[in-house]
Amino acid sequence: MANFSRNYMGIFIHIGRYVLWMGRVFRRPEKWSIYRQRIFEEVQNIGYDSIGLVAIVSTFMGAVLTIQLAYNITSPLIPVYTVGLGVRDSLILEFSPTIISIILAGKVGSSIAGEIGTMRVTDQIDALDIMGVNSTNFLVGPKMIAAIICNPFIVIISIALGIFGGYMAGMLTGEVSGSDFIYGIQYWFQPFYIAYALMKTVVFAAIITTVPAYFGYHASGGALEVGRASTVSVVYSIVIVLTFNLILTQMLLQ
Amino acid sequence: MLDVGLGSALLNPISYLLTPSPMIEVKGLNKSFGEHHVLKNIDAQFHKGQVNIIIGQSGSGKTVLTKCMVGLFEVDSGTIEYDGRDFASMSFNEKKSIRQDIGMLFQGGALFDSMTVEDNIMFPLSMFTGQNLKARRERAQFCLERVNLSDAGKLFPSELSGGMKKRVAIARAISMRPKYLFCDEPNSGLDPKTGLVIDQLIQEITEEYEITTIVITHDMNSVIEIGENIQFIYEGEKWWEGSKEEILTTENQEVVDFVYASKFMKKVRADLAK
Numbered sequence: 001m002a003n004f005s006r007n008y009m010g011i012f013i014h015i016g017r018y019v020l021w022m023g024r025v026f027r028r029p030e031k032w033s034i035y036r037q038r039i040f041e042e043v044q045n046i047g048y049d050s051i052g053l054v055a056i057v058s059t060f061m062g063a064v065l066t067i068q069l070a071y072n073i074t075s076p077l078i079p080v081y082t083v084g085l086g087v088r089d090s091l092i093l094e095f096s097p098t099i100i101s102i103i104l105a106g107k108v109g110s111s112i113a114g115e116i117g118t119m120r121v122t123d124q125i126d127a128l129d130i131m132g133v134n135s136t137n138f139l140v141g142p143k144m145i146a147a148i149i150c151n152p153f154i155v156i157i158s159i160a161l162g163i164f165g166g167y168m169a170g171m172l173t174g175e176v177s178g179s180d181f182i183y184g185i186q187y188w189f190q191p192f193y194i195a196y197a198l199m200k201t202v203v204f205a206a207i208i209t210t211v212p213a214y215f216g217y218h219a220s221g222g223a224l225e226v227g228r229a230s231t232v233s234v235v236y237s238i239v240i241v242l243t244f245n246l247i248l249t250q251m252l253l254q
Numbered sequence: 255m256l257d258v259g260l261g262s263a264l265l266n267p268i269s270y271l272l273t274p275s276p277m278i279e280v281k282g283l284n285k286s287f288g289e290h291h292v293l294k295n296i297d298a299q300f301h302k303g304q305v306n307i308i309i310g311q312s313g314s315g316k317t318v319l320t321k322c323m324v325g326l327f328e329v330d331s332g333t334i335e336y337d338g339r340d341f342a343s344m345s346f347n348e349k350k351s352i353r354q355d356i357g358m359l360f361q362g363g364a365l366f367d368s369m370t371v372e373d374n375i376m377f378p379l380s381m382f383t384g385q386n387l388k389a390r391r392e393r394a395q396f397c398l399e400r401v402n403l404s405d406a407g408k409l410f411p412s413e414l415s416g417g418m419k420k421r422v423a424i425a426r427a428i429s430m431r432p433k434y435l436f437c438d439e440p441n442s443g444l445d446p447k448t449g450l451v452i453d454q455l456i457q458e459i460t461e462e463y464e465i466t467t468i469v470i471t472h473d474m475n476s477v478i479e480i481g482e483n484i485q486f487i488y489e490g491e492k493w494w495e496g497s498k499e500e501i502l503t504t505e506n507q508e509v510v511d512f513v514y515a516s517k518f519m520k521k522v523r524a525d526l527a528k
Contacts (some may be wrong), residue, residue: 123364132353
């Protein structure tokens with residue numbers, strides 16, 4: 001019982017510290033020109049460098065979705081183009097914004113926690129603070145902004161490549177003809193779904209950058225603790241992304 | 255217990271009057287972490303143009319004292335005055351102006367891994383001055399030449415030896431022409447000869463730029479080499495204060511145990527007594 005309450009209190013302490021710490025992220029930067037330059041660097045690290053992984057995952061995800069849907073639709077009453085429709089909506093509503101954000105939480109999140117954690121244990125963050133630089137704003141702000149800018153584009157790329165993967169899989173396996181698939185992806189298209197996917201992505205982008213940064217920033221000790229902070233940060237990021245996925249889905253698709 | 259080794263200075267008023275006025279003054283400083291009272295009512299003065307040394311055993315509170323002085327830790331009570339301005343009670347923005355006058359040399363150098371040596375030195379200049387790139391480059395090169403590393407500008411910190419990292423950290427610390435320089439274990443992890451080079455560099459820079467330098471160390475070589483105003487911290491209290499000559503002859507048991515810890519040093523003390 002004591003352990004149970006201690007763990008729960010620990011979560012509340014983290015939430016309180018995170019909120020206060022985020023207040024420092026939103027302060028005015030010391031120098032805008034350097035801040036802007038750092039955003040461009042992070043666009044490269046967080047956005048551009050993730051495109052390869054996202055492309056591979058999305059193409060295969062779309063292909064597998066097509067084969068599974070085609071395999072499960074056995075009734076002659078359900079038209080074949082439903083496969084295209086199902087692949088499109090699954091990718092837009094869930095797979096691309098949520099699964100890609102979870103994958104990025106692993107790739108980008110662990111890298112952020114490791115980078116900032118190492119800076120913490122090697123006194124580089126103290127060095128920034130002593131110089132008079134708001135280290136939280138300087139280190140975390142550009143990463144968060146870069147992710148908020150890049151991730152919607154990444155998700156759009158993911159949706160496009162997922163549909164392409166599905167189209168190719170349908171064609172190559174002979175389960176769905178090209179014309180049926182294209183008809184399916186155009187059928188009863190809801191533009192709001194794209195807006196919904198992008199809104200979720202922006203929230204997830206903030207989570208998968210700031211949560212690992214928080215754990216890295218508060219790391220102490222040595223390499224072992226930085227590694228542990230990195231692992232814990234990815235776990236927390238994924239759980240928080242899934243929680244917000246539920247909340248946003250309920251709010252936006254009412 | 256506080257044994258202020260200024261008895262001889264009080265007996266000699268001329269020498270007392272010639273002692274420079276303190277640039278940094280700590281009064282009644284207390285700091286606790288939970289139940290653990292780390293700093294107990296510390297009073298200390300650190301003089302301009304001098305290498306002020308804080309010594310003490312590991313865990314005595316030296317680093318916590320320094321981190322309180324530079325604002326990395328909030329103090330529980332007490333004041334930290336930089337030229338009469340109470341740093342501890344200032345707001346974040348007020349502290350910023352003083353922080354730009356502070357240079358700090360960390361134990362491991364704390365150089366930014368992602369930047370070249372030149373960019374590391376230019377970083378505070380880029381953040382806080384309106385200087386153009388040419389002026390910043392010239393200042394960085396000047397600082398590198400001052401620490402005898404004029405060709406290291408394009409290297410990354412991972413390509414430097416321990417001693418070079420310390421010298422680059424000194425170059426970065428002096429790039430903004432600080433009034434106050436803090437050095438945390440400046441020659442830890444270095445061989446005695448390189449340690450001496452770093453010590454001498456700190457002393458030269460202190461005199462050259464009239465800086466108030468505070469060195470935290472437990473290396474007695476440094477204390478004897480460059481120490482002018484020495485403060486001994488024992489179990490979170492300011493236990494003793496004096497010069498490098500006085501530390502060798504004091505009868506304060508805790509200081510004696512610290513300075514003459516090894517058998518060799520005990521023999522040296524016995525020889526000195528003779």
